[in-house]
Amino acid sequence: MALIGRILFVALFLGSGFAHITQAEAMGGYAASKGVPQAKLATFASGVLIVIGALMVLLGIWLDLGALLLVIFLLPTAFLMHAFWKETDPQAKQLEMIQFQKDLALAGGALLIFALYSGYGDNLGITITGPLF
Template sequence: MDVLVLIGRVLFSALFLSSAVGHLTQSDAMAQYAQFKGIPAAKLSVLGSGVLLLLGGLSVLLGVWADLGALLLVIFLLPTAFLMHNFWKETDPQAKQTEMISFNKDVALAGAALMLFAFFAYVGGDLGLTITGPLFSL
Protein backbone atom coordinates (compact mmCIF):
# COMPACT_ATOMS: atom_id res chain seq x y z
CA MET A 1 0.00 0.00 0.00
CA ASP A 2 2.85 2.40 0.78
CA VAL A 3 4.10 2.23 -2.80
CA LEU A 4 0.61 2.89 -4.19
CA VAL A 5 0.24 5.97 -1.98
CA LEU A 6 3.67 7.18 -3.11
CA ILE A 7 2.74 6.73 -6.79
CA GLY A 8 -0.50 8.62 -6.14
CA ARG A 9 1.41 11.44 -4.44
CA VAL A 10 3.82 11.68 -7.38
CA LEU A 11 1.01 11.80 -9.93
CA PHE A 12 -1.04 14.28 -7.88
CA SER A 13 1.90 16.59 -7.16
CA ALA A 14 3.16 16.72 -10.75
CA LEU A 15 0.30 19.00 -11.81
CA PHE A 16 0.92 21.46 -9.00
CA LEU A 17 4.69 21.51 -9.34
CA SER A 18 4.54 22.16 -13.08
CA SER A 19 1.99 24.93 -12.44
CA ALA A 20 4.29 26.39 -9.79
CA VAL A 21 7.12 26.57 -12.32
CA GLY A 22 4.81 28.41 -14.73
CA HIS A 23 3.66 30.86 -12.07
CA LEU A 24 7.21 31.64 -11.02
CA THR A 25 8.85 31.77 -14.46
CA GLN A 26 6.05 33.34 -16.51
CA SER A 27 4.68 35.66 -13.85
CA ASP A 28 4.39 38.71 -16.14
CA ALA A 29 2.14 36.96 -18.65
CA MET A 30 0.11 35.32 -15.91
CA ALA A 31 -0.21 38.63 -14.08
CA GLN A 32 -1.71 40.21 -17.20
CA TYR A 33 -4.37 37.50 -17.31
CA ALA A 34 -5.00 37.80 -13.56
CA GLN A 35 -5.36 41.56 -13.96
CA PHE A 36 -7.85 40.98 -16.80
CA LYS A 37 -9.82 38.76 -14.41
CA GLY A 38 -9.88 41.57 -11.84
CA ILE A 39 -7.41 40.13 -9.35
CA PRO A 40 -5.90 42.87 -7.18
CA ALA A 41 -2.09 43.06 -7.00
CA ALA A 42 -1.98 40.63 -9.91
CA LYS A 43 1.80 40.11 -10.05
CA LEU A 44 2.05 39.57 -6.30
CA SER A 45 -0.95 37.22 -6.44
CA VAL A 46 0.64 35.17 -9.21
CA LEU A 47 3.94 34.90 -7.33
CA GLY A 48 2.17 34.11 -4.05
CA SER A 49 0.06 31.43 -5.66
CA GLY A 50 3.20 30.01 -7.27
CA VAL A 51 4.79 29.69 -3.84
CA LEU A 52 1.62 28.00 -2.49
CA LEU A 53 1.71 25.54 -5.38
CA LEU A 54 5.41 24.85 -4.90
CA LEU A 55 5.23 24.36 -1.13
CA GLY A 56 2.04 22.33 -1.25
CA GLY A 57 3.20 20.18 -4.15
CA LEU A 58 6.62 19.47 -2.63
CA SER A 59 5.11 18.75 0.77
CA VAL A 60 2.70 16.16 -0.62
CA LEU A 61 5.32 14.68 -2.95
CA LEU A 62 8.06 14.31 -0.34
CA GLY A 63 5.82 13.51 2.59
CA VAL A 64 6.99 16.44 4.69
CA TRP A 65 3.91 17.47 6.66
CA ALA A 66 1.91 16.22 3.69
CA ASP A 67 -1.32 17.08 5.51
CA LEU A 68 -0.32 20.75 5.63
CA GLY A 69 0.77 20.59 1.98
CA ALA A 70 -2.65 19.26 1.00
CA LEU A 71 -4.30 22.16 2.88
CA LEU A 72 -2.08 24.65 1.05
CA LEU A 73 -3.31 23.22 -2.22
CA VAL A 74 -6.94 23.61 -1.08
CA ILE A 75 -6.16 27.23 -0.15
CA PHE A 76 -4.92 27.75 -3.71
CA LEU A 77 -7.60 25.79 -5.56
CA LEU A 78 -10.86 27.09 -4.12
CA PRO A 79 -10.21 30.82 -4.57
CA THR A 80 -8.73 30.11 -8.00
CA ALA A 81 -11.89 28.29 -9.06
CA PHE A 82 -14.15 31.19 -8.08
CA LEU A 83 -11.91 34.12 -9.05
CA MET A 84 -10.22 32.88 -12.22
CA HIS A 85 -12.82 30.51 -13.66
CA ASN A 86 -16.07 32.36 -13.02
CA PHE A 87 -17.95 30.78 -15.92
CA TRP A 88 -21.23 32.39 -14.85
CA LYS A 89 -19.91 35.75 -16.08
CA GLU A 90 -19.06 34.50 -19.58
CA THR A 91 -21.38 35.24 -22.48
CA ASP A 92 -19.50 33.41 -25.23
CA PRO A 93 -20.61 29.73 -25.13
CA GLN A 94 -17.13 28.34 -25.87
CA ALA A 95 -15.45 30.54 -23.25
CA LYS A 96 -18.20 29.63 -20.76
CA GLN A 97 -17.63 25.92 -21.34
CA THR A 98 -13.85 26.27 -21.02
CA GLU A 99 -14.18 28.20 -17.75
CA MET A 100 -16.75 25.72 -16.42
CA ILE A 101 -14.39 22.82 -17.10
CA SER A 102 -11.54 24.63 -15.32
CA PHE A 103 -13.84 25.56 -12.42
CA ASN A 104 -15.00 21.96 -12.00
CA LYS A 105 -11.42 20.67 -12.26
CA ASP A 106 -10.24 23.03 -9.52
CA VAL A 107 -13.16 22.17 -7.23
CA ALA A 108 -12.61 18.43 -7.78
CA LEU A 109 -8.87 18.77 -7.11
CA ALA A 110 -9.65 20.74 -3.95
CA GLY A 111 -11.87 17.85 -2.85
CA ALA A 112 -9.09 15.37 -3.53
CA ALA A 113 -6.59 17.54 -1.62
CA LEU A 114 -9.03 17.75 1.29
CA MET A 115 -9.30 13.95 1.29
CA LEU A 116 -5.50 13.72 1.26
CA PHE A 117 -5.37 16.06 4.23
CA ALA A 118 -7.82 13.86 6.16
CA PHE A 119 -5.98 10.72 5.07
CA PHE A 120 -2.59 11.95 6.26
CA ALA A 121 -3.94 13.52 9.45
CA TYR A 122 -5.93 10.38 10.36
CA VAL A 123 -3.37 7.70 9.49
CA GLY A 124 -0.55 9.68 11.06
CA GLY A 125 2.88 8.13 11.32
CA ASP A 126 1.65 4.69 10.21
CA LEU A 127 1.84 5.77 6.59
CA GLY A 128 5.23 4.76 5.25
CA LEU A 129 7.43 6.38 2.64
CA THR A 130 7.16 9.88 4.07
CA ILE A 131 9.91 12.02 5.55
CA THR A 132 7.83 13.32 8.46
CA GLY A 133 4.55 12.48 10.08
CA PRO A 134 1.55 14.78 9.83
CA LEU A 135 1.34 18.16 11.49
CA PHE A 136 -2.34 17.68 12.39
CA SER A 137 -4.12 14.77 14.05
CA LEU A 138 -7.70 13.74 13.41
Protein backbone atom coordinates in the same frame (compact mmCIF):
# COMPACT_ATOMS: atom_id res chain seq x y z
CA MET B 1 0.60 2.88 -3.74
CA ALA B 2 0.04 6.02 -1.72
CA LEU B 3 3.45 7.35 -2.73
CA ILE B 4 2.69 6.74 -6.42
CA GLY B 5 -0.64 8.52 -5.97
CA ARG B 6 1.11 11.49 -4.36
CA ILE B 7 3.62 11.69 -7.21
CA LEU B 8 0.87 11.66 -9.82
CA PHE B 9 -1.22 14.16 -7.85
CA VAL B 10 1.50 16.78 -7.47
CA ALA B 11 2.85 16.62 -11.05
CA LEU B 12 0.26 19.16 -12.19
CA PHE B 13 0.97 21.48 -9.26
CA LEU B 14 4.74 21.47 -9.69
CA GLY B 15 4.48 22.40 -13.37
CA SER B 16 1.85 25.04 -12.71
CA GLY B 17 3.65 26.46 -9.69
CA PHE B 18 6.95 26.86 -11.52
CA ALA B 19 5.09 28.50 -14.42
CA HIS B 20 3.50 30.97 -11.98
CA ILE B 21 6.96 31.85 -10.65
CA THR B 22 8.89 32.00 -13.93
CA GLN B 23 6.11 33.54 -16.02
CA ALA B 24 4.59 35.86 -13.41
CA GLU B 25 4.50 38.80 -15.81
CA ALA B 26 2.45 37.05 -18.50
CA MET B 27 0.27 35.09 -16.11
CA GLY B 28 -0.20 38.22 -14.02
CA GLY B 29 -1.67 39.94 -17.06
CA TYR B 30 -4.30 37.24 -17.32
CA ALA B 31 -4.99 37.44 -13.59
CA ALA B 32 -5.34 41.23 -13.87
CA SER B 33 -7.93 40.76 -16.64
CA LYS B 34 -9.92 38.68 -14.15
CA GLY B 35 -9.78 41.48 -11.57
CA VAL B 36 -7.07 40.12 -9.29
CA PRO B 37 -5.43 43.02 -7.41
CA GLN B 38 -1.63 43.27 -7.66
CA ALA B 39 -1.86 40.46 -10.18
CA LYS B 40 1.86 39.94 -10.86
CA LEU B 41 2.67 39.71 -7.15
CA ALA B 42 -0.37 37.48 -6.55
CA THR B 43 0.70 35.21 -9.41
CA PHE B 44 4.25 34.90 -8.07
CA ALA B 45 3.05 34.34 -4.48
CA SER B 46 0.52 31.73 -5.57
CA GLY B 47 3.30 29.95 -7.47
CA VAL B 48 5.41 29.80 -4.33
CA LEU B 49 2.39 28.51 -2.37
CA ILE B 50 1.69 25.82 -4.97
CA VAL B 51 5.31 24.64 -5.16
CA ILE B 52 5.70 24.49 -1.38
CA GLY B 53 2.40 22.63 -0.94
CA ALA B 54 3.20 20.20 -3.76
CA LEU B 55 6.70 19.48 -2.46
CA MET B 56 5.33 18.87 1.04
CA VAL B 57 2.83 16.35 -0.35
CA LEU B 58 5.39 14.75 -2.63
CA LEU B 59 8.14 14.40 -0.03
CA GLY B 60 5.87 13.60 2.90
CA ILE B 61 6.89 16.58 5.01
CA TRP B 62 3.83 17.60 7.02
CA LEU B 63 1.84 16.22 4.17
CA ASP B 64 -1.45 17.30 5.70
CA LEU B 65 -0.34 20.95 5.78
CA GLY B 66 0.90 20.71 2.19
CA ALA B 67 -2.51 19.45 1.11
CA LEU B 68 -4.19 22.37 2.89
CA LEU B 69 -1.88 24.83 1.12
CA LEU B 70 -3.07 23.41 -2.19
CA VAL B 71 -6.71 23.83 -1.11
CA ILE B 72 -5.94 27.45 -0.14
CA PHE B 73 -4.79 27.98 -3.72
CA LEU B 74 -7.48 25.96 -5.50
CA LEU B 75 -10.72 27.23 -3.99
CA PRO B 76 -10.18 30.98 -4.50
CA THR B 77 -8.73 30.26 -7.95
CA ALA B 78 -11.84 28.36 -8.96
CA PHE B 79 -14.12 31.24 -8.04
CA LEU B 80 -11.90 34.19 -9.04
CA MET B 81 -10.28 32.92 -12.21
CA HIS B 82 -12.87 30.51 -13.61
CA ALA B 83 -16.21 32.23 -12.94
CA PHE B 84 -18.00 30.52 -15.83
CA TRP B 85 -21.33 32.06 -14.79
CA LYS B 86 -20.00 35.48 -15.88
CA GLU B 87 -19.21 34.34 -19.43
CA THR B 88 -21.61 35.07 -22.27
CA ASP B 89 -19.78 33.26 -25.07
CA PRO B 90 -20.85 29.58 -24.95
CA GLN B 91 -17.39 28.25 -25.79
CA ALA B 92 -15.65 30.45 -23.20
CA LYS B 93 -18.32 29.50 -20.66
CA GLN B 94 -17.70 25.79 -21.29
CA LEU B 95 -13.92 26.16 -20.98
CA GLU B 96 -14.21 28.11 -17.73
CA MET B 97 -16.70 25.57 -16.35
CA ILE B 98 -14.24 22.76 -17.03
CA GLN B 99 -11.44 24.67 -15.28
CA PHE B 100 -13.76 25.52 -12.37
CA GLN B 101 -14.77 21.88 -11.95
CA LYS B 102 -11.13 20.73 -12.26
CA ASP B 103 -10.10 23.09 -9.46
CA LEU B 104 -12.96 21.87 -7.25
CA ALA B 105 -12.09 18.23 -7.94
CA LEU B 106 -8.42 18.83 -7.15
CA ALA B 107 -9.41 20.65 -3.95
CA GLY B 108 -11.50 17.62 -3.03
CA GLY B 109 -8.54 15.34 -3.68
CA ALA B 110 -6.30 17.55 -1.56
CA LEU B 111 -8.85 17.47 1.26
CA LEU B 112 -8.91 13.67 1.05
CA ILE B 113 -5.12 13.62 1.30
CA PHE B 114 -5.37 15.93 4.31
CA ALA B 115 -7.97 13.73 6.01
CA LEU B 116 -6.19 10.46 5.32
CA TYR B 117 -2.74 11.61 6.38
CA SER B 118 -3.91 13.52 9.42
CA GLY B 119 -5.82 10.40 10.50
CA TYR B 120 -3.40 7.64 9.58
CA GLY B 121 -0.12 9.54 9.38
CA ASP B 122 2.88 7.83 7.92
CA ASN B 123 1.14 4.43 7.82
CA LEU B 124 -0.11 5.30 4.31
CA GLY B 125 3.20 5.55 2.56
CA ILE B 126 6.74 6.74 2.70
CA THR B 127 6.95 10.09 4.52
CA ILE B 128 9.72 12.12 6.06
CA THR B 129 7.58 13.46 8.93
CA GLY B 130 4.29 12.52 10.47
CA PRO B 131 1.24 14.75 10.10
CA LEU B 132 1.24 18.22 11.63
CA PHE B 133 -2.46 18.16 12.56
